[in-house]
Amino acid sequence: MVAWDIKPQGxxxxxxxxxxxxxxxxxxxxxxxxxxxxxxTAAGTAxxxxxxxxxxxxxxxxxxxAGPVAALVSAPTATGPVAAALGAYAQARQAQxxxxxxxxxxAVLGAATATNEYVEGDLDTAKQAQNAAQAVRLDxxxxxxxxx
Numbered sequence: 531m532v533a534w535d536i537k538p539q540g541x542x543x544x545x546x547x548x549x550x551x552x553x554x555x556x557x558x559x560x561x562x563x564x565x566x567x568x569x570x571t572a573a574g575t576a577x578x579x580x581x582x583x584x585x586x587x588x589x590x591x592x593x594x595x596a597g598p599v600a601a602l603v604s605a606p607t608a609t610g611p612v613a614a615a616l617g618a619y620a621q622a623r624q625a626q627x628x629x630x631x632x633x634x635x636x637a638v639l640g641a642a643t644a645t646n647e648y649v650e651g652d653l654d655t656a657k658q659a660q661n662a663a664q665a666v667r668l669d670x671x672x673x674x675x676x677x678x
Contacts, residue, residue, distance in 0.1 A: 541645045566616050573612035636663045639671040
């Protein structure tokens with residue numbers, strides 16, 4: 531059996547600090563994704579006029595798009611190499627960002643649950659919460675919190 535000497539007010543204070551930092555991290559990651567999307571859009575395509583719309587310049591047949599890129603003119607989803615690279619970067623980082631988020635959530639839930647169980651005198655459940663947080667088992671932590 532593990533001997534514990536927890537000061538609940540201290541844990542609560544630290545959870546508030548961590549929660550504040552987690553909120554700042556969430557804002558930064560949301561801004562990153564917004565900026566990546568904006569950069570991809572602004573980068574354009576490798577096809578001249580690929581995402582531009584407007585009046586064609588020069589002699590054209592009425593009611594038809596000019597040039598060999600007619601299909602791309604009306605399809606703003608065309609992406610160039612910069613947009614593709616930014617998309618690949620975001621996709622490659624998705625697992626890391628998810629893992630980071632889950633570890634933060636597990637640490638906060640685990641500390642809060644273990645502390646609450648400690649205060650209530652249920653050291654076995656407190657230990658389970660500690661172990662679940664260490665193993666990043668959000669399902670177990672949510673079950674432990676839902677059981678009360």
